[in-house]
Amino acid sequence: MIWQDFKYALRLLAKKPGFTVLTTLVMATGIGLSVYMFSFFNTILFKDLAFKDGESLVVISGSLNGERDESEINWLDYREIQKNVQGLTEFGGYKNTNVIVSGRDGAIRYAAILAQANIFNLTRTKPLLGRTFNAADEHIGAEQVVVIGYQLWQSQFGGDKNVIEQSMRINGKNHRVIGVMPQGYLFPRNAEVWLPLRIDPSQLIREQATGIHGLAHLEKGVSMADFNRQLNVIMQRIEKQYPQTNSGISAFIASIPGSGGAGGEPVVYTMHIVAILILLLASINVGNLLLSRALERGKETAIRLALGAPRSRLITQLLWESTIICTIGGLIGFLVMAWGLEITEPIVTTFFAEPLAFWWDFSIDSYTIKLFIGILVSTILVTGLLPAWRTTGGDFNAVLRDGTRGALGKKAGRLNRLLVISEIFISMTVLIAAAVMVQSANEQTNKDIGAETGNTLVANVLLPETNYDSVEKKVQFVKQLQTQMQSYTGINEVMIMSSLPGHYSAEQKVMLEGKEYTKGSNNSYPRANYIATMPGDLAKLGVELRQGRYFSSSDNRDNKQTALVSESFAERHFASESAIGKRFRLVAKETGDVQWITIVGVVEHTIQGNRDGSAASVPSIFRPYTQAPRSRITIAIQLTADNSHVIKLLRKALQGIDSGLASYRIETYQASNDRITAPVVFISSLTALFAIAGVVLAASGIYGVMSNTINQRTQEIGVKRALGADERVIITEFLLSAVKLLLWGGIPGILAGGFMGFAMAQMFGTGMSALVTIIVVMVSIVVISVLISTYLPTKNALKLEPSQALHYE
């Protein structure tokens, strides 16, 4: 019997190939897009790490003014947390770093971490060879040891099993290899080198203490939300005690994948909601098309009921159609989604200069399969049960007596109205949320970072402290490199900074002269990007001078300490007066002396790192490299020759100065900036794809439902025309009913979309006027779609003479 019903459903679908193809593609779009979105976010943010007890492993990170990010927390705060919290066990801390490994292939930079001994135990992972750290390795002055990753072992040691006890040159110093971790082990994110974290126990002053990422296991029965409340109380207490260093600073725990999304919750939630709404939209459309077909076959169903068919049998029969459509559509969607996941990895790789986090494996996993099956079953039920129940639940006698007229008409009308309202609601919500996302990506991509990026190549060089342990050595290297590079043909200008405009920069806390920062004052230290630059380089990069002067060769170590500040810094701290001549000093001292630094110029605001929200408005302090040198430098080369030639020249120059140095992340200045906005561009492109799908699904769905509704009301139109209503009256009446539906679906849609849009606008710094414009434009699109979807079928129905309309079946 089941086979018979299945064959009958297949025959019906084959009879209307257009209908079958359309509904199948709609379901493929809905299922494919939503499974992709869920799977994508699960991979990067929600999946448990594949270690024993991986689900309870959490990272303790810092937050500033309620904004969560992946920043480090102060070592002393970490100690306080460790002492006072309940619910966490097995603490271990680490710091991210980069190292230069000098080996048989020259100097190569690797992502590394400085780790406490316990970090390997947290992941319950044993080394493939040798051992991991012990407490003795953490002591200052202990022998330099290193644990290396599988890949590095293969590339630097050719997989030599006798690697243990061998020496390895890291940052110019010899380290004894004590262990090799198994293949694929890159904990906590993409590390290939693990060095012991050695913290000076005499670091008792908060201002001087290092930052750290904490790791621990969350005890069973303790929720993250509860724990974070507890953590917040502790951090508030610390803030009260140390307002100068801890004002606005708190901490939170998250899973290691989850910490990557910290602060991006509005986007993540919005994307999930959009995915669910798209799926719902597709289900409503297919459900409506199936309902229309079921209503068309109302007489057939009535005859079957009259002949004694049990209702359950008829429901099963009608469910087969939705089962076939959803299954075929779902499988098509699944295949496209699998392809989408496959191409995601190479795309996402381009967003980061570093290798991807080790758990970012974009492929079909058990979560994706379970989700797909769950969604498939739900869509079968949603699209099939309603039409089946609706058409088999009517007064079959009335249907047999009056043809298609009768009790079903009014109920179907109500259902159709509900469908249109749902589609209006969903489409407005999706469109507004997606448009805010796209607008924000657009704003971020086109944001003025404060410098010219054209025709410039950038590269990074790390100066190991071992060989460059003095200011003089660093300055000498930088000057030598700049002179050497500028002597080559094909190169216009060479700029050297610790961080170029647009790139992420280290921050510093400063004390402004004349301000009280004692315990009682409650003043917190201002933060700013802290950038070292060679004289003249800001001007060469197009960072305009607003006041005072740029650095000159006289701003050297022997003269007074000088700084340029961004106009955002000047406005924030010296709003009513000129910043020139004002002095400040650093909270964390670079040298033993307390030195006042004098502001000699104000330059335009530069964005350092993220282009969104408050991150984009962090002010900057520029120091002459000769006075405040750094180990990590970025070289910007304005070129007239082609890139590859200039890269060769750079390598030649470096080799000539110091063969132990490696240049890394060599790319165009524009590309390096694009990479920073690439994730948001990717997410917004995804959202735009969803929005386009949403518009197509909603517009076609609304047109389908409206056209179906108006079609069902053709007789009514005939009656009204017979009673004297002219075309204008009928069209106005139908348009007014559409406006009512627009109000019912649109007002909640504007509220929901506006709420999500507002949350994202806050996060990305999109202005209110842009948000209002987006809402108006998106609402207009939906309004126009609904009015066209009403006008055209009504106009079509009016093409019939009233006499034909009256007898329309």
Add this chain to the structure above:
Amino acid sequence: MTKTLIKLANIKKVFYTDEVETHALNDITLTINKGDYISISGPSGCGKSTLLSLLGLLDTSSEGLYQLAEHDVSNISKKERARIRNMEIGFIFQSFNLISDLDVEENIELPLTYRKDLSKDQRKAMVKEALEKVNMSHRSKHYPLQLSGGQQQRIAVARAIVGKPSIILADEPTGNLDSKNAEAVMELLDLLHREGATICMVTHDPRSAKRAVRNIDILDGQIVAEQNQHTSNDTAAA
């Protein structure tokens, strides 16, 4: 002295479907006077409903002249046709054609809402009068599906007469009713006729046809016979 309300001269109606040409009405000439009570009969497909649609300006003829109250309405705009239907013609359909989302009062009021010259109070008063005439005041707040077929048709009659039209056109008004309800509806039409209404009715039912004063028979799109109950003179169509 009888006054001519409708004059049809040499009316033809041709339907084109694909390449097939169907002559639904062929050279119909007919005069309807004010106060007439006419039945139009004939076998299925003979063109009687088409004729009623043309009379009611629900459709247009392919050829011929149609005068209503001495005005040529053969080639008027759709808007003007709608206005005339609203002001001059009342329809009663076989399947009642009440709108299920509207209650009885709203259904009856519907044609009045298309007029701009009536206030709400005037409309309510006219609806009340029509409801009383069909004896359905007690069902004014019911919805069509809550009424029997006979009751629904009485509401349809009330809707047809509420605007005080010049002519009532009824298409098989008893076709969906049992004999008792059919009798009640026909008595209502008789009453309206006695009160001066002009009625033109298409019917299959000989008993209903007999109630009319003029009986017109149609066959293959042509009037083949006309009988006046008062004069009992058979007139063969030309």
